[in-house]
Amino acid sequence: MIQAKTTLTVIGGGAMGAALIGGIINAEVCKASDITVVDVAPAILESVSARFGVNTSSEASSAVSSSDVVLVAVKPGIVKKVLGVIKDSIPQDCLVLSIAAGVKIATIEGCLEPGSKVIRAMPNTPCQIGAGAVAYARGSNALDADATLAAKLFKSVGLALELPESNLDAVTGLSGSGPAYIFVLIEALSDAGVAVGLPRDKSTALAAQTVMGSARMVIESGIHPAVLKDQVTSPGGTTIAGISALEKAGFRSAIIQAVKAASDRSSELG
Numbered sequence: 001m002i003q004a005k006t007t008l009t010v011i012g013g014g015a016m017g018a019a020l021i022g023g024i025i026n027a028e029v030c031k032a033s034d035i036t037v038v039d040v041a042p043a044i045l046e047s048v049s050a051r052f053g054v055n056t057s058s059e060a061s062s063a064v065s066s067s068d069v070v071l072v073a074v075k076p077g078i079v080k081k082v083l084g085v086i087k088d089s090i091p092q093d094c095l096v097l098s099i100a101a102g103v104k105i106a107t108i109e110g111c112l113e114p115g116s117k118v119i120r121a122m123p124n125t126p127c128q129i130g131a132g133a134v135a136y137a138r139g140s141n142a143l144d145a146d147a148t149l150a151a152k153l154f155k156s157v158g159l160a161l162e163l164p165e166s167n168l169d170a171v172t173g174l175s176g177s178g179p180a181y182i183f184v185l186i187e188a189l190s191d192a193g194v195a196v197g198l199p200r201d202k203s204t205a206l207a208a209q210t211v212m213g214s215a216r217m218v219i220e221s222g223i224h225p226a227v228l229k230d231q232v233t234s235p236g237g238t239t240i241a242g243i244s245a246l247e248k249a250g251f252r253s254a255i256i257q258a259v260k261a262a263s264d265r266s267s268e269l270g
Contacts (some may be wrong), residue, residue, distance in 0.1 A: 006030060008153075009067040011060055011082060013039040013048045016099060017073035019128040021052055023157035026130070030153075036063045061089040069149070072098040072108075072149040076269070079103045083111035090116070095146050097125055097136075097153070101172060102269040105165055117142045119150045122171045123157070125179050132158035133175040137165035168270065173263030181258055186211055 008030050010017050021037065024030050035199040037048045045056040057063040064070050064086045074082055079100045090096065095117045105120045112118070118139035133155040138147050154160035161196050162172065181225055186207045193203030202214045218225055233239045246252070 006068045007034050007036070008068060008069045008071065008074055009036045009038060009063045010071045011038045011064075011086070012073035012075075013037045013041075013044040013056075014073065015125070015128060016123060017071070018048055018051070019125075019132070020071065020073070020099075020123070020153070021048065021054060022155055023127065023130055023132075024153055025054075025236070027156035029156050036067075060086050065089045065091070065093055067091065069095045069097065069153075071153075072096065072100060074100060074189040076100045076103050079108070080111055083108065087112055093117070095119065095142070095149060097121060097150060101176065102169075102266055104270055105137065109141075110140055115141050117146050119146060120165060120168065121150070121154060122168050122176050123154070124175050130157055133159065133178075134160045135163050135168060135171040135175070136160065137163055137168055169263045169266040170259075172266035173259040173261070176266075177262040178259075182211060182253065198249045218249055 008024070010021055011121035013021075017037070021035060024035070025032050025143065032053040036053070036057055037045065038057050038060045039045050039048075040058060041073070042058075045058070048054055049056050054111050060082065067090070070086070070090060072079060072082060079098065090112065092113075092115075096112065099120050099121050101122065103120070105118055108118050108120065109116060116139075119136050119142050120139070121134055123134040124132050127134065134157065136147075138150075144236060151160050151162065173201065186204070189207035189210070190204040191199065193206060194200055198206070214228075217223075217228055220226070229243075
């Protein structure tokens with residue numbers, strides 16, 4: 001648990017910023033009274049204040065001036081502008097976290113004072129329900145204690161793993177964009193259920209529960225997915241017939257190519 005006096009400023013109160021705020025408070029990693037949210041939209045500030053009881057401000061410079069941690073949760077295209085505004089107000093020992101997709105650590109450090117401590121992270125949308133996956137990488141000046149602090153913050157919304165920054169484009173392609181692939185899978189399973197006679201609502205519920213249950217088996221058992229697959233697959237049975245159809249349609253290759261394409265795009269945007 002973070003010490004009570006640690007103060008956190010979140011710049012950007014949109015979906016991901018709000019998800020992290022909620023997780024941090026629910027996990028008692030930081031008190032609501034020690035969190036300030038900065039945003040240019042009054043409606044967003046009113047929303048996060050009502051939901052979480054945090055402090056709010058439209059003035060980024062004044063908000064960060066007494067912060068121990070600043071979380072930059074704005075769109076990638078305005079990161080440099082935001083950092084330019086707060087650069088001179090950030091305390092010397094403050095940790096700057098960024099969840100802006102594709103914006104590299106060197107870019108962030110280049111917008112701040114020399115010696116600034118930076119950690120870049122890639123979260124995904126299931127952070128909104130506390131089931132996210134976050135990978136983070138430390139900058140050249142971030143210490144072990146800073147990485148530990150970042151891990152506590154990000155673990156409040158799910159899995160948190162430290163990786164080299166060179167891996168973050170791959171993370172973007174896999175877990176960052178991955179929820180969209182799973183939503184397409186659930187939709188396809190639901191369509192298939194309807195095609196073989198199931199009502200739409202029941203088909204979608206069964207599809208979503210099947211994906212969730214299967215994922216939990218991988219996580220909680222620690223067993224390789226291929227072994228779990230074999231446990232379902234009886235000789236000459238229904239499952240092997242379905243898997244054969246998937247292989248014939250190039251399902252496995254399509255998933256691999258999707259992750260690769262998204263990773264490549266992340267690299268291009270960076």
